Amino acid sequence: MKFFQISSVAILIVTLSFFTSHSQDFTINFGTKTTLNDIALKSSKKEVPLKWVNVNTNTDTWEKKGKILKCSGQPIGVIRSEKQYENFILHIEWKFVEPGGNSGVFVWSGANPPEGRQLPDGVEVQMLDTDYFKVNTGSRIPEANRQYYTNGHLFGVGGVETVPDNQLTNSNRSNPLEFRVHGSGNWNTYQVVCIDGVIKLSVNGKVVNGISQASQKRGYICLESEGAEIHFRNLKLIELPDGVTSKDQIAPLL
Numbered sequence: 333m334k335f336f337q338i339s340s341v342a343i344l345i346v347t348l349s350f351f352t353s354h355s356q357d358f359t360i361n362f363g364t365k366t367t368l369n370d371i372a373l374k375s376s377k378k379e380v381p382l383k384w385v386n387v388n389t390n391t392d393t394w395e396k397k398g399k400i401l402k403c404s405g406q407p408i409g410v411i412r413s414e415k416q417y418e419n420f421i422l423h424i425e426w427k428f429v430e431p432g433g434n435s436g437v438f439v440w441s442g443a444n445p446p447e448g449r450q451l452p453d454g455v456e457v458q459m460l461d462t463d464y465f466k467v468n469t470g471s472r473i474p475e476a477n478r479q480y481y482t483n484g485h486l487f488g489v490g491g492v493e494t495v496p497d498n499q500l501t502n503s504n505r506s507n508p509l510e511f512r513v514h515g516s517g518n519w520n521t522y523q524v525v526c527i528d529g530v531i532k533l534s535v536n537g538k539v540v541n542g543i544s545q546a547s548q549k550r551g552y553i554c555l556e557s558e559g560a561e562i563h564f565r566n567l568k569l570i571e572l573p574d575g576v577t578s579k580d581q582i583a584p585l586l
Contacts, residue, residue, distance in 0.1 A: 358391050360384045360411065362401045363424075363567030371570065382569060383414040387443055388450065389557050401564045403435070403557050408450040410554040412443035416583065418550040419572035422524040425565045426459055428516040432467025433560030435459045439526055440492070442583035443552040452554060453490025453583070455531060455546055457524055458483060459562070462515045483520075484508035484535050486543045494531075497542040508533070508540040519565070528575040549575075551583030 364379035386394075388409035395402045417439075424437065441454030460483045465471060473481060479500060487505040488494040496506030512535040513520050523534040529549040533541040555564065 358386050359414070360386075360394055360396060360401070362396060362564070363569065365569035365571060367571045368573070379568070382567065384411040384555065385414055386411050387452070387554070388445060393557050399565055401555075401567075403555070403562050403564070405433070405435070405557050405560040405562065408558050409445075410438065410441075410443065410452060410556050412441070412452075412552040412554045412586075416551050416585065417526075417553060417569070417571065418574050418577060419527045421570040421572065422526070422553065423521070423566065423568040423570075424524070425519050425521050425567075427514075427519045427563050428461045429561040429563065431461055431463040431516045433459075433461040433516060433562055434464060434558045435560065435562045436556045436558070437522070437524070438489075438552075438554035438556065439524065439531070440546060440548045440551040440583065441554050442490070442548075443554055443586060444584070446490075449490075451489070451556065451558075453488075453492050454548065454551060454554065455486060455488050455492060455494060455543065456556075457522065457531075457533060458485040458487070459520075459522075459556075460485075460513075461560070462511075462513060479507070482508075482511065483513035484511065484533060484541050486531055486533060486541050488543075488546065491547075493545075493547040494543040495545040497544070506541050506543050508535065510535075510538065510540045512536045512538060512540060527572060528577075529581070547581065548583055549581050550577055552586070 361381045363382040366379045436459045437457045438454035441452045445452045485505045498507045525532045529546040530544045
């Protein structure tokens with residue numbers, strides 16, 4: 333009887349390990365959230381902290397220093413919002429410490445990279461330093477395709493489909509109409525408006541890009557670690573009313 337009980341526990345542990353692709357071993361409080369309703373009605377409710385859950389990075393990948401969240405860039409991976417979000421406005425400020433950095437934010441993400449991959453599905457809001465290709469001279473991306481890799485791009489990844497506002501030839505990426513990002517050492521401001529499968533991106537005070545008809549329009553928000561040190565600050569999330577969304581347009585709950 334004892335042997336049966338031990339075996340059952342062991343089987344349960346193995347089963348849970350199989351269905352949990354990535355550990356959830358630490359959380360970070362960073363940024364705040366409120367609702368449009370509370371803002372409009374001048375509610376007495378205060379902004380509440382946002383909690384971020386590790387997906388597949390290390391405890392030393394992220395460091396909170398006062399109001400700034402520092403990301404070392406190693407290993408490649410993400411942290412995710414504790415909750416899923418559908419319609420919202422995201423304000424986030426970011427800067428690379430050294431030239432050549434690469435990072436981003438994923439919205440409407442499943443936050444669960446498949447086996448063999450380090451990054452999840454969703455719509456990526458690209459953060460790329462202006463000197464990326466000058467620094468990464470050994471990049472395997474052909475010269476002709478480098479227009480597809482720049483700051484302010486929007487594109488679906490991991491099977492999430494979108495319709496670009498400003499499509500590049502032979503690419504699913506939406507190209508910003510202006511390149512407004514400041515180089516490393518300088519803060520940049522992104523305001524990402526996500527409503528009913530549509531995204532509009534403001535870069536340093538001007539709307540320059542967008543996508544529509546996202547096949548997945550409710551999910552987690554992820555902050556990306558992708559090889560370079562990046563700092564984030566002043567992250568604010570304003571939740572908007574939900575829309576009409578079918579089950580196949582929602583990322584699986586974790």
